[in-house]
Amino acid sequence: xxxxxxxxxxxxxxxxxxxxxxxxxxxxxxxxxxxxxxxxxxxxxxxxxxxxxxxxxxxxxxxxxxxxxxxxxxxxxxxxxxxxxxxxxxxxxxxxxxxxxxxxxxxxxxxxxxxxxxxxxxxxxxxxxxxxxxxxxxxxxxxxxxxxxxxxxxxxxxxxxxxxxxxxxxxxxxxxxxxxxxxxxxxxxxxxxxxxxxxxxxxxxxxxxxxxxxxxxxxxxxxxxxxxxxxxxxxxxxxxxxxxxxxxxxxxxxxxxxxxxxxxxxxxxxxxxxxxxxxxxxxxxxxxxxxxxxxxxxxxxxxxxxxxxxxxxxxxxxxxxxxxxxxxxxxxxxxxxxxxxxxxxxxxxxxxxxxxxxxxxxxxxxxxxxxxxxxxxxxxxxxxxxxxxxxxxxxxxxxxxxxxxxxxxxxxxxxxxxxxxxxxxxxxxxxxxxxxxxxxxxxxxxxxxxxxxxxxxxxxxxxxxxxxxxxxxxxxxxxxxxxxxxxxxxxxxxxxx
Amino acid sequence: xxxxxxxxxxxxxxxxxxxxxxxxxxxxxxxxxxxxxxxxxxxxxxxxxxxxxxxxxxxxxxxxxxxxxxxxxxxxxxxxxxxxxxxxxxxxxxxxxxx
Numbered sequence: 013x014x015x016x017x018x019x020x021x022x023x024x025x026x027x028x029x030x031x032x033x034x035x036x037x038x039x040x041x042x043x044x045x046x047x048x049x050x051x052x053x054x055x056x057x058x059x060x061x062x063x064x065x066x067x068x069x070x071x072x073x074x075x076x077x078x079x080x081x082x083x084x085x086x087x088x089x090x091x092x093x094x095x096x097x098x099x100x101x102x103x104x105x106x107x108x109x110x111x112x113x114x115x116x117x118x119x120x121x122x123x124x125x126x127x128x129x130x131x132x133x134x135x136x137x138x139x140x141x142x143x144x145x146x147x148x149x150x151x152x153x154x155x156x157x158x159x160x161x162x163x164x165x166x167x168x169x170x171x172x173x174x175x176x177x178x179x180x181x182x183x184x185x186x187x188x189x190x191x192x193x194x195x196x197x198x199x200x201x202x203x204x205x206x207x208x209x210x211x212x213x214x215x216x217x218x219x220x221x222x223x224x225x226x227x228x229x230x231x232x233x234x235x236x237x238x239x240x241x242x243x244x245x246x247x248x249x250x251x252x253x254x255x256x257x258x259x260x261x262x263x264x265x266x267x268x269x270x271x272x273x274x275x276x277x278x279x280x281x282x283x284x285x286x287x288x289x290x291x292x293x294x295x296x297x298x299x300x301x302x303x304x305x306x307x308x309x310x311x312x313x314x315x316x317x318x319x320x321x322x323x324x325x326x327x328x329x330x331x332x333x334x335x336x337x338x339x340x341x342x343x344x345x346x347x348x349x350x351x352x353x354x355x356x357x358x359x360x361x362x363x364x365x366x367x368x369x370x371x372x373x374x375x376x377x378x379x380x381x382x383x384x385x386x387x388x389x390x391x392x393x394x395x396x397x398x399x400x401x402x403x404x405x406x407x408x409x410x411x412x413x414x415x416x417x418x419x420x421x422x423x424x425x426x427x428x429x430x431x432x433x434x435x436x437x438x439x440x441x442x443x444x445x446x447x448x449x450x451x452x453x454x455x456x457x458x459x460x461x462x463x464x465x466x467x468x469x470x471x472x473x474x475x476x477x478x479x480x481x482x483x484x485x486x487x488x489x490x491x492x493x494x495x496x497x498x499x500x501x502x503x504x505x506x507x508x509x
Numbered sequence: 510x511x512x513x514x515x516x517x518x519x520x521x522x523x524x525x526x527x528x529x530x531x532x533x534x535x536x537x538x539x540x541x542x543x544x545x546x547x548x549x550x551x552x553x554x555x556x557x558x559x560x561x562x563x564x565x566x567x568x569x570x571x572x573x574x575x576x577x578x579x580x581x582x583x584x585x586x587x588x589x590x591x592x593x594x595x596x597x598x599x600x601x602x603x604x605x606x607x608x
Contacts (some may be wrong), residue, residue: 013515017528021582025566152515176514183530183580185604188567197606214606244606276607302607311607342604 013152013179016081018217019045019074020148025189026219033196033240034071034224041219044074050141051079051134052148060110060126062158064088065203066099067114068226072131073203074212075138076112077157081175084149085110086158089204093495096120102160102168152176158377159206159306162494170377171306181210181309181371182217184344191220197244200225200233200251202495207279210310211246220244230254234264241271246302248279248497249286256289266293278302278311280497281404281422283429283436284336291324303338303404305390307381309371313347313402315339336426337401345369347402348387349395362395362420364408393420410501412441413449417479421501424451424482427475428468433461436491440501442483442508450483452508456490484508510547512538517582518545522556525564525585531578533591538577540564541587562588562595570596 022031023045032039039047055063055076063080064087065073073089080087088106090099096119103109108126112134113119121128129137156175160168197215199222201208215222223240225233228251236242247255252275258264275290275297282301291299298317304310315337323334341347348356349363357363366387367374374381374388382388393411394404405420412419421439428437436456444450457463465485472480486507492500512532519526522541538545542557564570566584571577572591579589579596589596 013528013530017582021566024583150515150517183569185607218606220606246607274606276605278607298605300605300607304607314604314607316605 013175014081014148014150014154015156015175015178015182015213016048016078016148017179018182018213019048019078021188022216022219026193029193029219030221031216031219032071032074032222032224034069035226037071039071041216044071044078046143047071047075047135047138048078048082049146050138050143051075052082052146053141054137055079055085055110056083056146058110058127060085060108062086062088062106062109064090064103064106064109064111065113066090066092066117067112067131067203068092069199069203069208069224070114070131070226071224072112072134073224074216074222077209077212081156082146082148084151084154086155086172088158088160089209090160091162091202091204091495092117105170106158152179157209159204159209161306162498171373172375172377173306173309173373177309177371177373178213180344180369181311182213184371185311185342186214186217188217189219191215191218194241195243196221196223196240197246198223198225198233198237198240198242199246200228201246201248201279205279206304206306206310207246207248230258231264234258234269237272238268243271244274244276245272246276246278249277249282250280250493250497252277252282252290253286256286256293259293260289269294269297272297274298274300274317276300276302278304278338280493280499281406284426285429287320287335288324291320301338303402305392307372307374307388307390308367308369309373311342312345312367312369312372313339313341315401319401334401337397337403339402340400341402342369344371347396350389357395359398360395362393362405362418365390365392365394365402365404407501410440412439412451414441414444414451414479415447419451419480423476424453424472424480427472428453428455431463431468431471433457433463438491438499438501438504439482440505440508442505444483451480452505453482453485454488454491454504454507455485456488512577516547518547518579519549520585520587521546521550521554523553523585523587524583525581525587525589526583527564527570527579527589528582529578530569530580531576533572533576535592537590537592538579539590540585542590543587556587560588560590560595561586564589565598569599571599572596575599 027042301315302311405422424439441449442452492503520540521543542560
């Protein structure tokens with residue numbers, strides 16, 4: 013099992029179909045496979061231990077991903093938004109490396125052990141390689157991808173995804189050549205994010221054309237959707253919010269999105285009002301919420317399009333609230349909720365989410381986080397209702413322990429999201445002499461809106477127990493997110509210290 | 510020949526190629542009536558015409574007990590048998606595209 017098989021099969025079954033569109037240039041499956049073959053010769057000859065790409069979404073991304081897999085070398089995409097110092101620290105951990113960089117980068121790579129090439133030079137050099145087939149290295153337990161975690165809580169960890177995990181995920185969830193020729197998926201998530209990587213693999217296996225948007229901007233996204241007749245897209249919640257804002261402000265007419273049939277979203281918590289606005293504005297589009305982690309080779313649960321429409325159109329609050337769920341486990345995935353001592357909890361009881369299945373790696377270069385019987389403790393908190401729907405309530409580490417009582421930030425945030433003057437909100441723990449920890453709130457108001465601290469407190473008092481009242485409230489212009497849409501609670505905490 | 514996940518095998522009678530997803534004991538694996546091989550044969554051998562219903566790229570083939578599973582990675586005219594039983598396609602449960 014080797015992930016390069018996906019492209020080999022696509023090139024075998026539909027060589028002339030367009031696989032990839034990047035800045036008006038098209039590549040067929042045969043061309044992409046040919047390029048990957050030639051890149052595999054280069055990587056293999058270089059003697060490097062890792063292949064790394066420091067670039068926005070470009071043709072070099074799928075080519076290096078597949079070529080590294082053929083050559084049996086781990087692929088390590090790097091985050092182009094990191095500082096030079098942070099990059100240097102990560103590069104130190106993957107030497108000797110074959111590094112392909114964006115041609116516009118200003119960083120200095122002189123000290124890097126291995127080979128560093130600009131994207132243009134790399135693409136040009138492929139033409140000089142022999143066209144004959146590279147004999148693919150077959151090792152199902154070999155590392156296909158090494159992904160550095162975002163390091164929001166400390167030094168980035170190196171998560172390992174082996175060929176067997178990724179092949180199992182794709183074979184289990186994607187139908188080979190399941191896409192019709194006119195289908196196209198818009199990839200706007202960065203290539204160093206698991207969602208960006210799985211988008212490439214799934215699209216290749218489904219033989220669905222990939223349209224790359226190198227860096228996200230809502231108007232660019234909308235224009236590209238219309239221009240390339242995009243049918244599918246994946247976005248993180250912050251992208252969805254901006255897209256919906258542009259549509260609501262009538263900067264772009266939703267009539268021009270006629271080709272768009274499906275949007276999937278994930279990578280962070282979607283505020284309920286945003287998905288409700290999206291369902292309202294785009295009645296013809298199927299929405300899917302996908303929950304997954306790097307360590308689980310991407311998606312483990314799905315809230316499917318029928319669930320979305322049923323919940324959206326339902327008067328029963330219990331069913332309507334399903335819009336806030338991440339849905340049900342994939343057929344090959346098992347999920348359990350456990351308490352701090354590791355005991356399995358019942359329906360509707362909140363605890364830590366544990367995942368098990370053939371796509372779950374749960375492994376870092378530094379340590380294997382899998383526990384007994386192959387279960388992976390995600391450090392995400394949540395509960396499963398009696399119908400099997402999973403609800404997230406944040407990171408287990410984000411729980412606020414006030415006077416011995418566990419309070420999930422989401423509980424408070426969900427109430428405040430319902431207020432028409434509030435556009436964004438985060439509850440974090442701050443040290444308290446009296447309670448151990450107390451609640452601090454950072455609130456972003458909608459443009460022109462006014463709201464007093466007392467209004468916020470009385471809203472919380474009317475919906476929740478008094479222990480949920482914040483000790484301190486701060487109004488901010490915006491909340492800090494990383495580019496993958498993950499809220500940086502650590503930064504918010506520092507505002508209150 | 511030991512069957513193990515990831516092993517690629519070729520038909521001796523047609524163009525078909527498969528990859529082992531799940532292995533089982535025993536090696537009575539045939540395509541078009543002839544044993545599957547690891548290396549491409551320069552000269553294809555004659556097929557058992559009763560075993561020529563075809564196999565299709567992208568389809569997964571399993572036996573009744575699902576103790577063996579093969580992924581067809583190249584289509585051919587031969588059909589796949591394990592210990593004398595014809596393998597059936599296993600349908601991927603169609604999921605909405607999440608990425």
